[in-house]
Amino acid sequence: MGRYTGPKLKVSRRHNAQLFGASGAKVLERKPHPPGMHGPKNRRKLSDYGLALSEKQKLRYMYGLYERQFRHTFRKALRRRGVTGETLLQLLETRLDNVAFRLGFATSRPFARQMVVHGHLKVNGRKVTSPSCVLKVGDVVEVAERAKAKTLAQKNLEATQMTPPPDWLNVDREAARGEVKRIPTRDEIAPIVNERLVVELYSR
Secondary structure, three states: OOOOOOOHHHHHHHHOOOOOOOOOHHHHHHOOOOOOOOOOOOOOOOOHHHHHHHHHHHHHHHHOOOHHHHHHHHHHHHHOOOOHHHHHHHHHHOEHHHHHHHHOOOOOHHHHHHHHHOOOEEEOOEEOOOOOOEOOOOOEEEEOOOHHHHHHHHHHHHHOOOOOOOOOEEEEOOOOEEEEOOOOOHHHHOOOOOHHHHHHHHOO
């Protein structure tokens, strides 16, 4: 599973986007230019390829995927009916780790990924340890019965109670259980990237 351990603020500043949650928002406001000793001066304009590459990297960092995993997800989107860019976003958004994050079971995607890997979550009553598991409509995600998992989830649910889950998910905070009501639309995902440029990049 892709786990980025490098300088997160530098990456966020390079792409001028909050790629690792709300942390670093103040830094982006104060320094809305790429990192480097020359600050905002002498910055070259990105080529079309460079712009498309940056958009792809934003998605990779945000959802925590290695290049090989991201390319595999893109190929899955390419094989499905519909608009490839929107399908790609839907596949990323309905990954188990992201759904757990959206439900409030974890305060960040990396935290949600860790909960999945450690067996703290179940899908339709069965333990699933693969964060890349793509959920379908009607799938139920719940916290395992173990005391440690319950305690961890309740603590995270309290920390995220001011952030309601998206409309395409249904959550029961008392039971620490959530359900995928429908596949999200592009507008509901509200991507921070132009996914069409990502499709063009892989179509070259």
